[in-house]
Amino acid sequence: MGQFDRKAQSQPKHGKPSDSGASRAPPPPPKSRPLERGPGLKKKAPPKKPQPPKNGVPNLQPNILPVELQQLILDIFRATFPFEDFADLKPMLGKINEALVQGDFEEALRTEEFREGYAIRWSPTRALIFANVFEQICDEHRNSPWVERLLGGDGDGPAKALCFGGGAAEVMAMAGAMRYRRADAAGKPTPYLDLHLLDAADWSGVVSKLTTGLETPPELSKYASAAARARNASFLSPQALKVTCTQTRVLDLTQEELQSLFPPDVTLVTLLFTLNDLYTTSIRRATSFLRKLTAVVPTGCLLLVADAHGASSTADGKENGQEEPYPMSWLLDKVMLPTQLKVEDELMPKREWEKLMGDMNRLFKFPEKGLSYPAGLENLKMQVHLFKRV
Template sequence: MAGKKWATPSSKASHVKQKEVKKPAHSANSVPAAAKTTTRNNTKSQGEPDGQLQLTPSSPDRKQQQRVLDVFRHAFSDTLASPNFTAALQSVKQALYDRDFARAFNNPESLAVYAARWSPTRALCYASVLTGIQKHLELLFTSQGDDDGDGEHEATPESPPQQLHVLSIGGGAAELVALSAFLNANPSLSGAITLLDSGPWATVVTQLTTALTTPPPISKYASAAAKQANTAFVPASHLHPTFLQRDALTLTQAELTSLLGGPTATATPRLITLLFTLNELFTAGGIGKTTAFLLALTAAAPAGSLLLVVDSPGSYSEASVGGGGSDKRRYPMQWLLDRILLGTRREPVVGDEPPGTCWAKLESRDSEWFRLPEGGAGQQQQRLEYPIALENMRFQMHLYRAERASSQGSEDREADGE
């Protein structure tokens, strides 16, 4: 069960405007071809805490980021140019507003409209997050065909590219393109990503994979040098996507173990992502089912794996327990996540029982902004272009690493009163 995210069609302040609601994981005028300015100038709200980290693209990154937007523009050129695009977009917005997720995501055409409209900013943001945690990701790199997962391999000109294995729960267009951007910035790396979602995203994934791994269209009148320089964003041999249409909350322990390799000493550690997905798991499945899913994920994760959680910040990510009225209690997603994942460190290893998996928190940020360049006066060369205006976005981020539990560690933690 993992669903897609959307920006609510609201006239509220910008920090509310960019919030997205995803479909439950279980379950404008027509746009011209010429690109328009992408950025809506979403300013910092008065209530935003001081010192909050902002992810703003640096100049050297803008060329790559423009190529990311070009991937979406080429992959969904027919969708963006369709005279029915505006009507289709409004239909998706209305379905999401009504929380009728089946209607919003029941066909590839609606998903293409969604991906063309809301996934580009997400992809750019996720790519920035991956770059920010690269020092942790590098420990997951393995040589292709090597499953020992120690992450210590010295590349040579003759050696195959190292590989990063990813399981993206609720993953779709944005996650695929974000990984591709990370691979583009690390040419010696390849990526194998499994995208798991309940929606029929296979066609969208195929469209994007083609756009990512083939050179973009170029004029037949282009110079020989321009044609030679016109390369794919990622070599086809470096990107290996798989899409599974499944409800994450219905996965069995055996299925999760098959996807992740299990907590064996030889299993390859992976990056596991829940990007704007976990809050909807809590909302749609409840705390009980989502807790069971996270514990099953913990039991299946190879040691050394990373779990990356990105979601809406603050009160946008809360889970409710109890009945209505005064009996209803709301819990922050981050608090629930820590209680579930870090609570696994309390479980002692008994006798000769093989050690299980526990989580250690590596990084945590309650609120960050990802801001697109504004491209104001005198900054024309820095402007990103896309057929539709895109918004800045705010999010929270948490990163955990799977570790082997130990009886000694449990005793020490109990002695410390944890």
């Protein structure tokens, strides 16, 4: 196992909170255009309607992180939130799951106990998935400012990221990606990564415990050899990772408030299993949020969006089959990649994002052997989109 040869000895949560507020969705694309009459005018073809993702053979998400390192991440979850028997947690987890199914994220994450339960049951799966997505970005976009700083190629400071809807999974995923890419992130006090998590739930307690687990060498058996004790080190050095938590409802942020969250050297923004929840709350307000985001994100910054495969939202007041849902990917591209129209010999609006990745049908499969976690790990089908501000 080499540098990952360690085990935790302890024995014994992005759904995301929704925002309230009335909203209206944009009108759906018309089924046909009215017949235009006059000399030389012909009936125009109707515009294309948004289509749901096709259910073909999914693309496999590369499993880049070594199994030994993935197990260390699981060990930290296990040691940070110890329990004697996973069966004892099932009544509480059942309440959380019921609230998540109903879309009541405020109820699902309303107490510290519930947030820790979410971190035990659902965050480990997503942490490993997100970590491997980050690793793919490092492989394929090494010239981006975030990857350059993460890898140590830019001496101007740590890699800074804002995670909307961020919590336990994002912290552990980033820690895993940094540990894999920077072997010197363990045991040496050098700041490499600066995360700012923004969510309507208060994740500060859960995140504080996890960062302590990342920075503390695991407890060894009293029978451990001298060599094992010599190799025993924390997952990360105490100063390698800085995490700030802000409890806020992102759809309520004004342009000025959002601007204040963006230092000029932010190089990555994430919306991981968060954007469709915002669209479900209000398509109009979520669209407005993305436009505000576009106005404040610095040039070269990456925007990573991941969500469930086939995620979609229905306009307010049009539920129960009264209107077809809008695919999340279609809503996203309408804002990020608007169609250019020629107005008085000018192309408007100006394209402000470049799409680097757009995978609507991706499957992450855990290794068949080598990973152990009492709460279980679940393969996940998802969609992943990566944009760069230009």
